[in-house]
Amino acid sequence: MLAGAFRRITKTAASAFSTTAAATNLPxxxxCDFTPKPFDGMSKARAKEVRATHLSPAMLTFYKDPVYVHQGHKQWLFDSDGKRYLDLFAGIVTVGVGHCHPTVLKAVVDQQETLWHTTNIYMHPKIHEYAERLTATLPDYLDVVYLVNSGSEANDLAMAMARLYTGKYDIVSLRNAYHGLSTFAMGATSLGNWMQQMPTRNGLLQSMNADVYRGPWGGSNCREESSQVVDRTCDCSPGECKASDMYAGQLEDVLKHCTPKKIAGFIVEYIQGVGGCMQLPRGFISKAFELIRAKGGLCILDEVQTGFGRMGTHFWGFEAAGCQPDIIVMAKSIANGFPMGAVVTRKEIAASLTSALHLNTFGGNPMACAAATAVLDVMEEEKLQSHALDLGRYTLRKMEELRDKYPIIGDVRGRGLMLGMELVSDRETRTPLAPEIVANIFEDCKDMGILFGKGGLYGSCFRIKPPLCVTKEDIDFAMAVMDIAFQKHQPQA
Ligand SMILES: Cc1ncc(COP(=O)(O)O)c(C=O)c1O
Incomplete structure (x- = not known):
């Protein structure tokens, strides 16, 4: 009886939204033919009280009126009132193949009924099956896997391996990078608003970001497979990028002035995710790798956001960059939301960790490995990488149309289904759009049914990184919603 009543409420709320949309000419x-389960959990009002009382105030929540998520299905999220949202942020770029994907779900449930956990002091098949499958997606030389539970943990381990293998200390990253918030990874993260007042930079130092939008160098030809910056020009010939030489020069300068003769390594994202979907100029990463290797350092590519087909043209960001990292780090989409991370490297580098006992209780957990193996199955079966390519290109063109219509959109960028839109109050000066206007646009889009992310040092970049099963119709809907929100909040002359 109660369940029936809730089901009715759910359906009524869901249809109320579309009726409102029709009545008000909203897109x-x-x-979606899916009906969420009846919601019988803690009320949103009570959850807000509990959150204020018992959960850490450091837990960040999007929106003035946060979404109270009840259930997920493919690219959709449903709140406790049954309202449906198009999820264009995928739990921060994590639910790569879609919420509650049946193949992943079945793999986890089957494994749960068989064996939840043992730790690696015993052998179990799933970790071996997964290691074989994962390394098959990589070049032959990246052949040894260490599984952990998160991106920060994986980056910690990768940097530790670089130090142990080289016997050196210094590690360089880029300003505007985000590599996690564990005490060690925080030292590689370089966004002031994420930094705590505590010693984190032990041996970690930063070079100027290769930001072709706001940095001192950049033009209209710097990005591969993306939109170019529209308000800057350059005289580079096709395929050439002088800006990347200039930024590599800055790295060289840091290495000369701030590091000893030999260093442990360099860590970099192919596209900076939290930093606002910031795309590094063509050739920059390869040039940086050359400089680092000349100092004896190892090159670490943080694939936490760029991996698992999201780039469209390639399965991995480093392939898109055309470089050969010594270590790659992954997490997020690896197991579609099951907590997991991985470090993959060459055998001799991996062996550096055997200099002492090493253990990770949950790393390589059988359920995580089952989920991660199923993710690779789904990627293949549903051809999600090529879908990310086609739909990513389509979405980028639609974003360019919005940029050409609204002067507050200063830049659109990214590749595949990792896309960003930078909001400014002045295109000439690139002054970030006032946070309250950004927040209002963000809130209105949510109220009209789309969820996407925010990022960048100024919080002025909208980030579109959906589950890869999103459709062209979804993107058309999202762009129509954004069009209305931009129209409404466009500053009046
Ligand atoms: C590129 C990158 N590296 C590392 C991390 C840290 O991952 P986690 O939050 O799982 O620790 C993140 C998280 O957003 C990330 O975007």
């Missing part, structure tokens, strides 16, 4: 959300 129509593409249909």
């Amino acid at each position: 129509q959300m593409p249909p």
Whole structure:
């Protein structure tokens, strides 16, 4: 009886939204034949009280009126009132193949009924099956896997391996990078608003970001497979990028002035995710790797956001960059939301960790490995990488149309289904759009049914990084919603 009543409420709330949309000429959300389970959990009002009382105030929540998520299905999220949202942020770039994907779900449930946990002091098949599958997606030389539970933990381990293998200390990253918030990874992260007042920079130092939008160098030809900056020009010939030489020069300068003769390594994202979907100029990473290797350092590519087909053209960001990292780090989409991270490297580098006992209780957990193996199955079966390519290109063109219509959109960038839109109050000076206007646009889009992310040092970049099963109709809907929100909040002349 109660369940029936809730089901009715759920359906009524869901249809109320589309009726409102029709009545007010709001864009129509593409249909979805899925009905969420009746919600019988803690009320949103009570959850807000509990959150204020018992959960850390450091837990960041998006929106003035946060979404109270009840259930997920493919690219959709449903709140406790049954309202449906198009999820264009995928739990921060994590639910790569879609919420509650049946193949992943079945793999986890089957494994749960068989064996939840043992730790690696015993052998179990799943970790071996996964290691074989994962390394098959990589070049032959990246052949040894260490599994952990998160991106920060994986970056910690990768940097530790670089130090142990080289016997050196210094590690360089880029300003505007985000590599996690564990005490060690925080030292590689370089966004002031994420930094705590505590010693984190032990041996970690930063070079100027290769930011072709706001940095001192950049033009209209710096990015591969993306939109170019529209308000800057350059005289580079196709395929050439002088800006990347200039930024590599800055790295060389840091290495000369701030590091000893030999260093442990360099860590970099192919596209800076939290930093606002910031795309590094063509050739920059390869040039940086050359400089680092000349100092004896190892090159670490943080694939936490760029991996697992999201780039569209390639399965991995380092392949898109055309470089050969010594170590790659992954997490997020690896197991579609099951907590997991991985470090993959060459055998001799991996062996550096055997100089002492090493253990990770949950790393390589059988359920995580089952989920991660199923993710690779789904990627293949549903051809999600090529879908990310086609739909990513389509979305980028649609974003360019919005940019050409609204002067507050200063830049659109990214590749595949990792896309960003930078909001400014002045295109000439690139002054970030006032946070309250950004917040209002963000809130209105949520109220009209789309969820996406925010990022960048100024919080002025909208980030579109959906589950890879999103459709063209979804993107059309999202762009129509954004069009209305931009129209409404466009500053009046
Ligand atoms: C590129 C990158 N590296 C590392 C991390 C840290 O991952 P986690 O939050 O799982 O520790 C993140 C998280 O957003 C990330 O975007």
